[in-house]
Amino acid sequence: MSMAGNLRKVTSLGAVDGLRRVARLARRRRRVDLSHPARSPLGSSVVNCVAYEDGARVPVDGDLADAVKRVRKGGTGFVWLGLHEPTNREFAGVAELFDLHPLAVEDAVEAHQRPKVEQYGDILFAVFKTVCYVEHEELTATSEVVDTGEIMVFVGPDFVVTVRHGRHGSLGPLREELEADPDQLAKGPSAVLHAVADHVVDDYLGVIESVQLDIDQVETDVFAENGARADPGRIYQLKRELLELKRAVVPLGRPLLDLADRPMRVIDPEIQAYFRDVSDHLIRATDQIASFDELLNSILQAHLAQVTVAQNEDMRKITAWAAIVAVPTMVCGVYGMNFEHMPELRWRYGYGMVLGLITLACLALYRGFRRNGWL
Template identity: 55%
Template sequence: MPAERAVVDCAIYVDGRRLPGRYTHSAALAEVRRRGEGFVWLGLHEPDEHQMTSVARTFGLHELMVEDAVHAHQRPKLERYDDVIFLVLRTVNYVEHESVTTTSEIVETGEIMIFTGSDFVVSVRHGDHSGLSEVRHRLEQSPDRLALGPASVLHAVADHVVDSYLAVTTLIEPDVDDLEELVFTPSTRIAVEQIYLLKREIVELRRAVVPLAAPLHQLTRAPGNPIPKDVRRYFRDVADHHTTVAERIATFDETLSTLLDAAIAKVTVQQNTDMRRISAWVAIAAVPTMIAGIYGMNFDEMPELHWEYGYYSVIGVIVAITVGLFLTFRHNKWL
């Protein structure tokens, strides 16, 4: 399939303003280099290997970049190939649900890959919740930021992704609070599986978020950083927000571990209570069973076997013992 099938948008920006007209990625890059100013921003959605190879030839991208862009599921990372910066970001989206005890999914993830050179930006997204079109629209409303070059796009995308992390953690917090209330409410049964589910979702969120700390550090403080100084200041703000998100996730994980221990302890106590109740009923049932078993033996010579009131006496003894056991167990709160 031609590369154009994967193109979401392709535009030329000069002095922070979008030039009118529609361009192919090759024509756009040629126009920028003919002018000697501005840059191209090409947006792609889930390109296949053939489409990405065509784009890579135009922009001079390394073959390893092509492989990463086609085959998603990369960890967040930052790599440099000569003058090209390659940043991988994991996107997250909160899945709406009625109750944390009935849902099977809370967080879904996607991926954004950004290639930036001196006169181009290539963004590749996997998944349908990245919101890159909103990022492009907001940047086009701020020509002063776009005039800073491709690095401004790199910052805007990273800032958008980290802000989405903050939004998702804010939405997850009530789910954690709901589970906490269920676990510590007396006389309520909590399915431990639901705590495991939320903990699994937090683990997935942590894998998407936490590894981004190192790339953000490189973009702000690494020696030989190609990012302009004016843009680096914005990246520090993104790094601060990322730290806040990472701390929230660590708190969620710690809280869920505590809830899991409490829920298991609660289940254990409930099982002990059930076993004690069952044992009490078994003890009560054992009395008539034992007496009936003794007098059910086929012996001719047994005490009181032919006594006129023997049956009534045995029944009375059984009732007296069982009632006594029942009252004793009830007094001790076994029943």
């Protein structure tokens, strides 16, 4: 009996008992039902599973094991299984069916890996970090700018297993693009690996363009008329988010060069030329990130210099006004000592003359400070 029949059989039971029975059947048979992906033994982690022959999708009747048998019997196709954040329990059947290495399985389930390419016999395991630009109305000191995820790809002679982690990076549109190009898809699983790598790197370039808009806005604000009052926290936040982007992009350089230059049994020689093109795009992204980092450093230094200049201007203004105020303070202090014999103390116009001298002295100082740019 197929897994679809088992699912129909348990519908008369309670929902919980039915699902438990399906899980037991799945663990016993280690087979994946393709007719009910939302209720498959792999749970909601199964995104899609398709068999291809000569670059064209072929119908799959039954479970994953049946699809693999059909492909291997024909000897010209492959199976593409897509998963999203599977657990160890959910991934066990897939690992057993395709004889995946335990270390690669652990990396695929646990995630949080650096970009890399590893070969286990005839199976290639690749890890790509995905990035997504987080839209925001206004950049603040706490805004999230870049969100990261991961895509793990197992490539064998007749299968591709993609494991995605994160809230973005769906491979559905990519699958449709590949199916629209049967000649490329007919080159086998390595064509899917190249498409995934190209898709990931293209996303890097898109995120970089969006981040550049944020950097341009911060640069405009810093060099505006009141740039010294701009929030430096936004610059630090951009640098932190840029560091997150750098951690995703830069380590992928060596794995892509390996895919482009190192002979691998599961990689079609014609596909290796395409990996060189992806590597060139990655170098462009890496260079842009490095230039952004330097630009943010320059913007931060310019902002700190503006703050220093503004503080110096404030201190000069305070000093200038203090010097002006010191004139009447000094004169009033002298005449406030109440000595009997003082100049012009008993002269009728002495009071007005002193006030006039104070005013003239203050005006002279004010004009001098204005001329020198202190006021």
